[in-house]
Amino acid sequence: MPAIVDRNEQRYVGYRATVGFDGMAAVAHRIAAIVGALAERGLEPACAPFLRYLVLGTDMQTVTVEAGVPVADAVDLGDDYFNAVLPAGKYAQATHHGAPDGLFAATADLLAWGEKEDVRWDRTVEADGEHWTARLEIYRTNPQAEPDPNNWDTDLCFRLAD
16 A cells, blocks of 8 residues: 655665666666675665656657665766765655566556545656656665565655655
8 A cells, every 4th residue: 555655865876878668677787786886895785776767758668767776975986877866755655565577567556546645746747758856666675685576575656746
């Protein structure tokens, strides 16, 4: 059951790309690359990594998305990566338990719940698509510790308009 939660701002190291949905796996794999680069510097993630959906294209064929790993302090990982901050605020949150292929339906359920509850998302609709301030998939389960995707937990956290 979705809930409204307060989230503090969160610093992260990210990688951004605009891809077709078939390119999502390559962006998601950047999470492991970021975690590895942090480990090389003796650093660990501050909490669970995520994908941040920024623009869902009007053509429904492209998405601008970030792979992000929370960090305590800004860190320079090189040209492909940047430091940013997820905004604090109220978020609608729901947890999906199971394989990632169920996330599309879980997202649809959260959006439908929001419509029923008259939630105002922190997004704008522009000519090129829906622009979201913070539409997150937070990966709570480490696949190295739990290799069975049917046992994974993913939080969907979508920021609400002020």
